[in-house]
Amino acid sequence: KQEVTQIPAALSVPEGENLVLNCSFTDSAIYNLQWFRQDPGKGLTSLLLIQSSQREQTSGRLNASLDKSSGRSTLYIAASQPGDSATYLCAFSYGSGNTGKLIFGQGTTLQVKP
Amino acid sequence: DAGITQSPRHKVTETGTPVTLRCHQTENHRYMYWYRQDPGHGLRLIHYSYGVKDTDKGEVSDGYSVSRSKTEDFLLTLESATSSQTSVYFCAISDRSAGNTIYFGEGSWLTVV
Numbered sequence: 001k002q003e004v005t006q007i008p009a010a011l012s013v014p015e016g017e018n019l020v021l022n023c024s025f026t027d028s029a030i031y032n033l034q035w036f037r038q039d040p041g042k043g044l045t046s047l048l049l050i051q052s053s054q055r056e057q058t059s060g061r062l063n064a065s066l067d068k069s070s071g072r073s074t075l076y077i078a079a080s081q082p083g084d085s086a087t088y089l090c091a092f093s094y095g096s097g098n099t100g101k102l103i104f105g106q107g108t109t110l111q112v113k114p
Numbered sequence: 115d116a117g118i119t120q121s122p123r124h125k126v127t128e129t130g131t132p133v134t135l136r137c138h139q140t141e142n143h144r145y146m147y148w149y150r151q152d153p154g155h156g157l158r159l160i161h162y163s164y165g166v167k168d169t170d171k172g173e174v175s176d177g178y179s180v181s182r183s184k185t186e187d188f189l190l191t192l193e194s195a196t197s198s199q200t201s202v203y204f205c206a207i208s209d210r211s212a213g214n215t216i217y218f219g220e221g222s223w224l225t226v227v
Binding site for chain 2: 032034036042043044045046049051089091093098099100101102104105106107
């Protein structure tokens with residue numbers, strides 16, 4: 001059974017810090033992975049999608065990497081802001097024809113203090 | 115915004131009553147999904163659809179049924195609601211034009227008392 005682990009479960013940093021969120025998986029036969037953001041009481045917002053053939057994707061202050069050989073993905077947030085406070089979830093798809101069958105991690109709850 | 119609308123957004127119902135949640139999309143996506151989110155369990159797939167009248171089970175499908183009679187609507191039904199089905203339910207679509215990026219709706223909060 002595929003398992004996805006996110007470390008740390010919670011993180012509190014001062015504004016302006018660069019930070020890394022980690023996501024590990026047990027089965028390297030992934031199709032793609034996505035990083036999502038979830039604000040309290042809200043739905044999930046897609047941040048970045050990395051196909052299995054890619055190593056990383058960037059969007060603004062966010063950079064996500066994928067290392068299939070080590071079973072790891074990281075989300076790098078540069079120059080963190082209080083508005084970045086949220087829960088960040090990684091999820092993997094294992095089916096090329098049905099990429100919405102996702103296995104989710106438990107999430108990392110981030111607090112950025114002004 | 116992937117044009118996903120869920121209804122109702124909040125509902126309180128009694129044990130044993132039927133409940134239907136609706137997911138509506140406006141962009142003709144083929145794949146649609148229903149997930150539930152619970153503390154300690156995270157997000158888990160209930161059912162999904164890969165076309166009109168084409169559906170299949172996910173990880174936690176017991177006690178749920180789905181229907182898709184039109185491309186734009188995917189319905190999730192709890193035939194006889196139980197307290198264990200108190201949860202937040204999310205609909206999602208797979209956007210093929212965006213590299214199969216998965217987009218989620220805003221969620222439906224269901225409480226079974």
